[in-house]
């Protein structure tokens with residue numbers, strides 16, 4: 001097996017291409033592929049393909065999770081600084097944004113201006129059903145809670161934080177309710193029927209459980225923001241107006257930070 005890489009004057013691009021091709025060689029289900037389209041490809045599309053998979057492999061190799069975790073812990077919500085660190089890491093814009101999409105929680109959107117304008121959103125981020133990039137950018141600018149800009153490889157990248165940064169609610173010291181009771185008390189404020197309350201509680205655990213599993217290793221604050229954002233796209237989103245519901249989300253987010261959540265059972 002031979003891999004041929006065209007020599008260019010773009011070192012970052014060549015490193016990304018090499019990492020991408022290595023992905024094809026090392027991922028056992030990738031058949032040798034005669035022709036690769038590597039580059040600023042369809043990173044903004046959620047479609048699955050071997051090419052997209054090799055791009056993810058390249059981004060994991062060039063921008064490892066452990067390094068990203070360290071940067072996120074250092075800079076938190078300061079996305080401009082995080083982008084400056086990625087710029088110093090000398091990877092392509094595509095690899096950098098792919099890494100952020102892989103690693104950050106719901107609620108972040110990036111608009112990059114390289115060879116063409118690309119919109120990259122983290123999983124679970126709510127975007128409008130708009131037909132043009134201009135409409136999406138106008139929505140982001142109007143709805144975001146924070147925005148900023150940094151330069152990646154000489155081109156601007158605008159970032160938008162669509163989640164609100166609010167302090168985690170604290171349980172008062174004389175509140176001895178279980179987490180489940182806190183949730184049920186919140187639901188009781190919006191649903192008089194006790195049968196339906198149980199099904200809403202189930203739905204809440206399902207909605208939040210998936211988001212919490214993604215959040216392993218993040219701070220309770222980042223987790224809380226992302227989970228709240230996910231709940232905005234939920235049939236029972238009116239619960240977000242209930243202080244007990246926010247308290248429940250905060251307690252679940254703190255449990256993720258300290259590793260107190262149920263792990264999925266390992267395969268036996």
Ligand SMILES: [Zn+2]
Nearest residue numbers: 036037051054
């Ligand atoms: Zn490929």
